Every structure is written in structure tokens, then in C-alpha cells.
Amino acid sequence: MFFYYLDLAWRSIKKTPLLSLLMVLAISIGIGITITTLNVYQLMSENPAGDRSDKLHGVQLWSQGKDAWKEFNGQVTYQDAYNLRKSDVPVRQTAMFVTGLALQTEDPDFSPLLESVRVTDSDFFEMFSVPFLYGKAWDKGVDTEAMYQVVINEDLNKQLFSGENSIGKTLYLDRKPYQIVGVTKAWSPSPLYYDVTTGAFKDSAKLFVPFSLAPIEEYQSWGNNQSWKREPINNYSQRLSSEMHWIQYWVEVQDDKQRDEYAEWLTRYVEQQQLIGRFESPEAAAKVSNVEQWLKINEVVPEDNKILVGLSVLFLLVCLVNMLGLLLAKFLKRAPEVGVRRAIGASRAQIFSQHMVEVGLIGFGGGLLGLLWAWGSLSMLSAHFDLEAALTQLDLTMWIVAPSIAIFAALIAGVYPAWRICSTNPSAHLKSQ
Amino acid sequence: MLQIKPILSTLMRNKSGPILLLIQIILSVAIVANASFIISERIALMDRDSGTAEEEVFNFRLYSFDSSIELESQLQRDIRTIRDLPGVMDASATSMVPLSGGGWSSGYTVGNTEETAKDTESAAVYYGDEHMLNTLGVDLIEGRNFYEEEVLTGSPDLATHGIVSKAFAKASWGDEPAIGQIMYAGDFGDKPIQIIGVVDKLQGAWVNSSYLDNSVILNINLVNVFTKVLVRAEVGTLAQLKEAIPAALHKDNRNRVIEGFTLISEHRKRVYRNHELMATVLSMMVVLLLLITSLGLAGMVMFNIERRTKQIGTRRALGAKKRDIISFFLVENYIICLVGGVIGGLVAVQLGQQLMSVYSLPKLEPIYPIMTIMGLLLLTTVAVILPARKAAKISPAIATRSV
Structure with a gap:
């Protein structure tokens, strides 16, 4: 019919x-x-995190003073990031920011490239499910004992080493030698949810270096740097001890119970910081948001x-x-x-x-x-x-x-x-x- | 004369067609009014002048990754080298580039006493030397430029002299003359900056900020491994300078990355891209919507004519002129359009209010629904007249044939 x-x-x-x-x-x-x-x-x-959306959480801290910003900032200060890394509640966690470094190889004729580089911890790759082509992330020990190691992506590996296994080879970033420990497969979540501070729709970095190198190498921040306090920031150590928000912080928890546990840990952290005179605002608090909430808070659409x-x-x-x-x-x-x-x-x-x-x-x-x-x-x-x-x-x-x-x-x-x-x-x- | 009564009774006899047309017109007016309002608002945003010679000024990034470089003297040598290149009119190091979407901004403290001190609005902060005004191509309308010996090299905290945009001067000191005023980079009394000049117009980097026209130029040559350089050159020389500048600077010292040559007009295109995109998509929508509405209307009229062949023939037989037949369809259409337009206008205002409350859109101006209705009347006249003229040609004989 x-x-x-x-x-x-x-x-x-x-x-x-x-x-x-x-x-x-x-x-x-x-x-x-x-x-x-x-x-x-x-x-x-x-939501590019898929089924890991409920496990990954962005951390925000209301660390500003009394009359400063009336909302949570999307990033945290270096000193807070430094302290948060000591928590043993989350399964994995990472502090990170973007910098830019001049890239050279052992080939003297190679003209230097300026590349954006993500400065992060070893957990980053596992947390955000970064697939590896060769090698793996640097050891966890490097997160505390800095070593000049680098993870590069497939594109860059093709460009520099014509796609061969480049593990163990040396790259020069700002004229310092870094040893390649891993090559990631092509990977670029869209939106780039773990860092939406300078636009959520761009490619992920081609290079990753350990966060523990930041105070040694004094990497400049290529992201947003937001201050609510008028304080002199003329050198790197002033930056590290300042109240400027410029670091993204993410944690991975197993389940809701662990998330609550971590939220509780953060509350105690805020109280402890208040004792030493920080977090002066009466609204001082901490907030964790899973990926879906994170995309909403940051108005990615x-x-x-x-x-x-x-x-x-x-x-x-x-x-x-x-x-x-x-x-x-x-x-x-x-x-x-x-x-x-x-x-x-x-x-x-x-x-x-x-x-x-x-x-x-x-x-x-x-x-x-x-x-x-x-x-x-x-x-x-x-x-x-x-x-x-x-x-x-x-x-x-x-x-x-x-x-x-x-x-x-x-x-x-x-x-x-x-x-x-x-x-x-x-x-x-x-x-x- | 306009036969409104018989037309109304025709409309009433067969309601579904006219009602559908009415709904279509109501929705069209609501959409088109709001869309064209958003379009004109975006176009007005994009039309704002940055105050600079956008086609002549470009910037590039200079990254010195060799720690043995003596940054301060190197930068001065570099700038001198660039100024001597053929085609280059002027050059200056800068902390930010107009319309580029990234840079520095800050508020300052102004006031005569500690008690009356207040914070200014935020302003884009350009750090540069006495060449910056000429490099940007902005107009100095009051006071003077920096003297060469006033320009300091080093960190932002050293600033002592400032040139401000007219908008910032007005926001900070109202009608008082800005020249000679003091503003503080810190709290009251801390790090004073004396205002020595006012430029007519200079925009910052963020076109969606509320303080786009607020700008401050301070007398500092920033020294940093990462430097932005502004160059003003004759129109059309960028392609050649893109090669010449890195070649000249690399001859001095190879350990720098030199890249990102971009005209301010290109920054403009990029920074307004989303607005342009929105305006384009909405314009597409408006045009298509009007097309569909008028095609639909023409289709309905054609159908009505077929159905009313007998009626038309009878009327013609009874002495109605061709003109009367056309005016019958036109008036019928105008009645529907006007009723739909008025209701549509109200819906448009309502929709505008919803959009305003949920999103950061300004209030819909009443001129937009009115213009839309006018446009619609014009368009439907064309859409109706074409088939109606065919109707008027129906011979009276047709009417009697099939009775």
C-alpha cells in the first residue's frame, strides 16, 4: 500500500x-x-570529555579580597596551585598554563619556531585521555624533581623527525636541551575544555613540559593573567608569590563521594589560608565543577x-x-x-x-x-x-x-x-x- | 470604494487560508524586525573608528630566546634599523596593538586629596616612546608629545608621563582640562603620572569591552624577551617588509623569532569576525524569509484566483473593471498584511524584550518593526499584483460557461 x-x-x-x-x-x-x-x-x-565528564573537575577559589571580583575566577594563583598539589584526595590532578618558547633542533640550519607550550603535570595525559604514539608521559617523580623532558605531538614529530620514533632525542626550547619522552597521537578536543581562558576553539599545544620547571625556567604566561590586587609584579618570584590568577587547576575523582571529600578538603584549605591572612572576603570559598558544568560556567557557547x-x-x-x-x-x-x-x-x-x-x-x-x-x-x-x-x-x-x-x-x-x-x-x- | 465589506466577507467565508497567511506575516515581522535590528547594531559596532592609520600600521612579534642578549640596547638598535628601512615611516615598540584582542589594561586613581580620590574607568595601556603617536597615526589635539629624554626604559612601574584619549579624559576629569592632571598607578599618592597630552581617538584591544575608547600611552620602552613592535609603512609595502625586517634584524642577531606580521586592518577583520558572521547569517535569514513569504503569498493568490474564477468572471460580466479586480486582491492582501503587521510588531517587541532579558542585547527600537511592515507591504504588493493582473484578464464568458 x-x-x-x-x-x-x-x-x-x-x-x-x-x-x-x-x-x-x-x-x-x-x-x-x-x-x-x-x-x-x-x-x-x-562535551568532549564523554563519560569522563563526571570525573574531571575544574577547581576555582574565591581568594580575592573584600571588594574585588564578585564571582569565582576561572583560574587560581600559583601559590594556591602549589598548595593544592599536596592534597592526596584526588586520584589525579594537574596545575597548568600555556607559555611560548623558541623551538630549535640539533640541526643548525633549522630556523627557530615560536611554539605555544603547555606547562603541566604528568597526570595531565592520563586525565584528559591523551593517546600516545610513542613513549609516555614523564615520570611522576619529575613533577617534584624537575627534569628537562618534553612530550610532543604527532604533527611536530612529523615536521621535525619525519614521523620516526623520536623518543630519547633532544629538542632545544629557548636554547635549553629537553629530552623527548613521549609523542602523542593527533589529539585536539573541541571545545578545548581544560583551558577556555583564551577561547575554547583552538588547537591544543604541540609541546608539553613539566610544571615543576616553571619556577626554574621562569616560563612566561601566554594565557590570561588577572589581578584584583595592586601589587608590584616585576620579576618571576614576585609573580609566584602574588595574588594574580593565571593557573588552571584540574582534579580527577573516582566518584561523587570522593568529590565531596575533596570539596571538604578544599574548605579546610580555605579556612587554613584565612588564618594566615589570605582569602579575606566573607564569600571566600572553593568550588569544583565537572566538565559539563565547567562549559556552562565559562559560557563556551x-x-x-x-x-x-x-x-x-x-x-x-x-x-x-x-x-x-x-x-x-x-x-x-x-x-x-x-x-x-x-x-x-x-x-x-x-x-x-x-x-x-x-x-x-x-x-x-x-x-x-x-x-x-x-x-x-x-x-x-x-x-x-x-x-x-x-x-x-x-x-x-x-x-x-x-x-x-x-x-x-x-x-x-x-x-x-x-x-x-x-x-x-x-x-x-x-x-x- | 475600496470594497472593504465584500472583501471581509470573502475572507470570513474561507478562514483557514487567510489565517495561515496572517500567522506567517506575524512571525515574519517578528523575526525580520529583530534580525534587522541586531544586524544594524552589529554594523554600527563594526563601523567604529580605531583612531589609527589602519591600512598603514602593522605589528610583529619579536621573541629573544638567547639569555646573553642585552635586551635594552638590542631593542633600541632594532627599532633604529627598522626605521631606516625603505618604505617605513616610523616604528615603535609597544605593549599592545589596537584591536588585536590582547594586551594590557588598568584603572588608575585620580583626585586632589586622599578622601576625594576615586578609581577611573579601565583603560587600555600602551607603553611606548615619542615615536608612538606618529607610528599609530593618531591625532594629538591638546598638549604635547613625549620628549625623547622623557622616555624611560625598563618596567611599567617607572611611568611618569601620560597621553590619554579624549574619551578617557572625559570619563576621568569631566569638563576639567586633562592637561596637567595627575593620576596614580597605585593608591592615591603612589606612582604619580602627569598627563601631558590628549589624542582625539585611540581604541584598545578588546572591541567588546565597555571601555574600548579609553586609552593611555605611558612613556616607557618595555624591556622584555617578548616584544611587540609597531611599524607604520606605506600602503602595500607589508609583503616586502615581511621579508626585509627579519633579514635586517637577523643580520644583527640570529637568536630571535620574528613573526606575526599583521596590519591593524587585518586585526580589525579578525576581532569583529563574530559580529560580521552574525550579521551575515541574519541577513541571509532576512532575505530568505522575505523571499519565502512573498513566494508563499503569490502561491496563495494564484490558488485563490483559480478558485474564484467564476466569481471574478461574474463580477466582470456585471461591469467590474480590470482595475477593480486587481484592487480587490490588493486590498484583501493589505488587510491581512496590516493586521498581521500590527500583531507581528507587538510580537516583535515582546520577542525583543525576551532577547534583551536573557541575552545582552539592547532594546529593540520601534522603527525596526515599522520599517519591516512598510517593507512587507511593498513586497506583497509586487507579489500580489503579478498574479492579480492575470486574474483581471479572466473573460466574463468563463463565468457563464460551467454554470
């Missing part, structure tokens, strides 16, 4: 090509716009995107109303034909489903064409605005989502016209034949 209806639908569409084309166009444009905005929104709001999705859904609604009107016109025009079919025995349900199949077919066509629009507009936008590729590739799920929305929306729009046509009295139309 379904295929018979499909055949009928196709004939009917061919009979009024202009009107049908108009309907397919209307719904496809609506779908195209909606899918475009939805695609960007979905990619932006994706820009407002603009939400507005666009909202408006494009309204847009789709207009397209549907438009289609509803056209369908109504089209179906009612066919009333005499339906009258004949009813008179020779077609039931209302059959007439109804016949018309719904036709509507569904139009919706399907609109969905496919809409995907094409979405693909076109995304490529146009990414070319024109030089956007991150991560944001403008058509997500795989959209290949299912788009036709589904289209068919579903078309069916909703089709219910009323189909009902109108199947509920008309056949005799009225037969008379005027």
Missing part, C-alpha cells in the same frame, strides 16, 4: 510541479538555515549562537506555515478527484494516509535539499570567515537529523490539510463534475 501511495504522491507532485517545487524549496530553506545554526551550536556545546538557533527555529516555523497554506491550496484543488475515490470505496483513513505519504515525500525532498543548503552555507561561511574547521564541518548526525526534522515538520504541517481533504463530503464534489 505504502508504495502505491508513494506512486500516487509522485504523480501528484508531477502534476503541479511549480507548487511542489515551491513547497520543497520552502521547507529546504528552513531546514538549511536551522541545520546550519544547529550544527555550529552542537559542535560548540559538545556564545550568546549569538543561541539567538541564531532560536531565530532559525522560528524561521522554520514560518516555512512550515507557508507550506501548510500551499498544501491546503493544493489538496483542496484536488477535492473532486478525492470525491471520486471516496465514492468508489476508499476509506477516510486511506485518503488521509495517501496524503500524508505525499507530504512526507515532499518533506524528505526538502530535507535532502536542506542538507545541501546547509553544507553550502557552512562551506561559504568557513571560507569567507576563515573559521576553525571544527566548527564548520557538517556533523555526521545531521545527515539523519535533517531529513528527520524535515519529514516530521512536513507531516505536522500536513495533518490539517490531509484531514480537511479526507473529511469533505464526496457528494458535494461529485455533483459539480
Whole structure:
């Protein structure tokens, strides 16, 4: 029956090509716009931590003075990071920030590159599930006893060592020799959730060095450095003992119980710091947030995107109303034909489903064409605005989502016209034949 | 004369079509009004002038990774070398680059006594020498530039003289003359900075901040392993200077990374990218929406004409002119459009208020719904007239044929 209806639908569409084309166009444009905005929104709001989202927690401390910032800062001070690392509650934890260093190899002709480098602890790789191609992270001991070791990514390994196993080789960062201990596979979560301070949609660093080297090598911070206190910061030791927030801090806990335990530990830490005269604000507190909460707190999905999705859904609604009107016109025009079919025995349900199949077919066509629009507009936008590729590739799920929305929306729009046509009295139309 | 009564009764006889059209118009007006408001707001944001010669000024980054480099003398040699290159008009080291999205900002303490001292608004802080004004291409409207001997080299704390933007002067001292005022980098009395000049306009680095027009230039040549250098050169010479500058500086000392040559106009493009993107997508939406609405309308009119063939033929037979037939469809359309437009305008204002309360959007100005309705009336006139002219050609004979 379904295929018979499909055949009928196709004939009917061919009979009024202009009107049908108009309907397919209307719904496809609506779908195209909606899918475009939805695609960007979905990619932006994706939680890249997956099932580890509930285990990984960002740490925030209200360490500012009385009249300073009225909210938790996204980063912590060096002294707090230093102290937090002593906690043995979390399974894993890491302090980190981004710096930039000049990269040279043993080849004297290699012209130096300025690369951004993540300064972090050995737990980082395990916590954020960084896959390794060769080697592994530096030993845990290096986190306390600094050694000049470095982890590089696959791209850089290709560029410098043409992709060979480079473990044990030497790199020069700011003219200091570092031994390569690990090469990570291509890996770049989007959004870059563990550090959203300077934009959540960029590539992860190509190099990683131990956090314990920071006070020795005096790495500059390439991230946000925010101070609420007027204090002189003219050299590195002043920076390390300052109240400036510039370090990201993450912990991994086993379960909710351990998270509560860690929160309790942090509360005691805040109280202990208050005794020595820090954390002066009455609101002083600590806060841990899992990845999902973290993305929300940091407003990773820009407002603009939400507005666009909202408006494009309204847009789709207009397209549907438009289609509803056209369908109504089209179906009612066919009333005499339906009258004949009813008179020779077609039931209302059959007439109804016949018309719904036709509507569904139009919706399907609109969905496919809409995907094409979405693909076109995304490529146009990414070319024109030089956007991150991560944001403008058509997500795989959209290949299912788009036709589904289209068919579903078309069916909703089709219910009323189909009902109108199947509920008309056949005799009225037969008379005027 | 306008036959409003028979039109209304026609509309009432067959409600579903007009109601659908009405809903479509209401939604379209609500969307288009808000979208075009957001578009014009974004365009106004992007149109703001940075105060600098954006096509002439570019910056690059200089990273000295060799600890044996004597940074201070090296920087002075570098800047002199750059100024001597052909095509270069001027050059200066800087702490930040206008519209680049990264740099320094700070508030200061102003006031005559400790009791009346207050904090200023935040301002972008440029550290530079006596060449900076000319390098940026900003207009000094009051006071004077730094003298060469006033410029100090070292850390930010040393600053003693400042040139401020007009916006910052107004925010900090109101109508009092800014020249000769003292502001403090620390608390009242701590690290005084004397204001010696006012520039007409100089923007900071963050285009979405509330203090974009507040800028301060302080008399310091920052010494740091990581330096930004501003260069003003003749338009079109960047491509060649991109090669010439690293070559000249590397001849002096190879142990530096020199990269990131970017015109301020390129920074502008990048920093406003999201606004431009929003405006583009919304414009696309508006155009398509209007297209769909008018196509839908034309489709409905065509359908109505077919259904009313008999009626039209009868009216023509009874003496109605072609003009009357067209005006019948037009007036019918205007009634729906006006009713839909008014309701749509109200919905638009409501939607605007929702957007304003949830997101940081300004209040919708009433001119936008009004303009949208006007535009819609114009557009639908075209969409109706074309099929209606066909209707007017229906011969009276048709009407009698199938009775």
C-alpha cells in the first residue's frame, strides 16, 4: 500500500510541479538555515570529555579580597596551585598554563619556531585521555624533581623527525636541551575544555613540559593573567608569590563521594589560608565543577549562537506555515478527484494516509535539499570567515537529523490539510463534475 | 470604494487560508524586525573608528630566546634599523596593538586629596616612546608629545608621563582640562603620572569591552624577551617588509623569532569576525524569509484566483473593471498584511524584550518593526499584483460557461 501511495504522491507532485517545487524549496530553506545554526551550536556545546565528564573537575577559589571580583575566577594563583598539589584526595590532578618558547633542533640550519607550550603535570595525559604514539608521559617523580623532558605531538614529530620514533632525542626550547619522552597521537578536543581562558576553539599545544620547571625556567604566561590586587609584579618570584590568577587547576575523582571529600578538603584549605591572612572576603570559598558544568560556567557557547538557533527555529516555523497554506491550496484543488475515490470505496483513513505519504515525500525532498543548503552555507561561511574547521564541518548526525526534522515538520504541517481533504463530503464534489 | 465589506466577507467565508497567511506575516515581522535590528547594531559596532592609520600600521612579534642578549640596547638598535628601512615611516615598540584582542589594561586613581580620590574607568595601556603617536597615526589635539629624554626604559612601574584619549579624559576629569592632571598607578599618592597630552581617538584591544575608547600611552620602552613592535609603512609595502625586517634584524642577531606580521586592518577583520558572521547569517535569514513569504503569498493568490474564477468572471460580466479586480486582491492582501503587521510588531517587541532579558542585547527600537511592515507591504504588493493582473484578464464568458 505504502508504495502505491508513494506512486500516487509522485504523480501528484508531477502534476503541479511549480507548487511542489515551491513547497520543497520552502521547507529546504528552513531546514538549511536551522541545520546550519544547529550544527555550529552542537559542535560548540559538545562535551568532549564523554563519560569522563563526571570525573574531571575544574577547581576555582574565591581568594580575592573584600571588594574585588564578585564571582569565582576561572583560574587560581600559583601559590594556591602549589598548595593544592599536596592534597592526596584526588586520584589525579594537574596545575597548568600555556607559555611560548623558541623551538630549535640539533640541526643548525633549522630556523627557530615560536611554539605555544603547555606547562603541566604528568597526570595531565592520563586525565584528559591523551593517546600516545610513542613513549609516555614523564615520570611522576619529575613533577617534584624537575627534569628537562618534553612530550610532543604527532604533527611536530612529523615536521621535525619525519614521523620516526623520536623518543630519547633532544629538542632545544629557548636554547635549553629537553629530552623527548613521549609523542602523542593527533589529539585536539573541541571545545578545548581544560583551558577556555583564551577561547575554547583552538588547537591544543604541540609541546608539553613539566610544571615543576616553571619556577626554574621562569616560563612566561601566554594565557590570561588577572589581578584584583595592586601589587608590584616585576620579576618571576614576585609573580609566584602574588595574588594574580593565571593557573588552571584540574582534579580527577573516582566518584561523587570522593568529590565531596575533596570539596571538604578544599574548605579546610580555605579556612587554613584565612588564618594566615589570605582569602579575606566573607564569600571566600572553593568550588569544583565537572566538565559539563565547567562549559556552562565559562559560557563556551556564545550568546549569538543561541539567538541564531532560536531565530532559525522560528524561521522554520514560518516555512512550515507557508507550506501548510500551499498544501491546503493544493489538496483542496484536488477535492473532486478525492470525491471520486471516496465514492468508489476508499476509506477516510486511506485518503488521509495517501496524503500524508505525499507530504512526507515532499518533506524528505526538502530535507535532502536542506542538507545541501546547509553544507553550502557552512562551506561559504568557513571560507569567507576563515573559521576553525571544527566548527564548520557538517556533523555526521545531521545527515539523519535533517531529513528527520524535515519529514516530521512536513507531516505536522500536513495533518490539517490531509484531514480537511479526507473529511469533505464526496457528494458535494461529485455533483459539480 | 475600496470594497472593504465584500472583501471581509470573502475572507470570513474561507478562514483557514487567510489565517495561515496572517500567522506567517506575524512571525515574519517578528523575526525580520529583530534580525534587522541586531544586524544594524552589529554594523554600527563594526563601523567604529580605531583612531589609527589602519591600512598603514602593522605589528610583529619579536621573541629573544638567547639569555646573553642585552635586551635594552638590542631593542633600541632594532627599532633604529627598522626605521631606516625603505618604505617605513616610523616604528615603535609597544605593549599592545589596537584591536588585536590582547594586551594590557588598568584603572588608575585620580583626585586632589586622599578622601576625594576615586578609581577611573579601565583603560587600555600602551607603553611606548615619542615615536608612538606618529607610528599609530593618531591625532594629538591638546598638549604635547613625549620628549625623547622623557622616555624611560625598563618596567611599567617607572611611568611618569601620560597621553590619554579624549574619551578617557572625559570619563576621568569631566569638563576639567586633562592637561596637567595627575593620576596614580597605585593608591592615591603612589606612582604619580602627569598627563601631558590628549589624542582625539585611540581604541584598545578588546572591541567588546565597555571601555574600548579609553586609552593611555605611558612613556616607557618595555624591556622584555617578548616584544611587540609597531611599524607604520606605506600602503602595500607589508609583503616586502615581511621579508626585509627579519633579514635586517637577523643580520644583527640570529637568536630571535620574528613573526606575526599583521596590519591593524587585518586585526580589525579578525576581532569583529563574530559580529560580521552574525550579521551575515541574519541577513541571509532576512532575505530568505522575505523571499519565502512573498513566494508563499503569490502561491496563495494564484490558488485563490483559480478558485474564484467564476466569481471574478461574474463580477466582470456585471461591469467590474480590470482595475477593480486587481484592487480587490490588493486590498484583501493589505488587510491581512496590516493586521498581521500590527500583531507581528507587538510580537516583535515582546520577542525583543525576551532577547534583551536573557541575552545582552539592547532594546529593540520601534522603527525596526515599522520599517519591516512598510517593507512587507511593498513586497506583497509586487507579489500580489503579478498574479492579480492575470486574474483581471479572466473573460466574463468563463463565468457563464460551467454554470
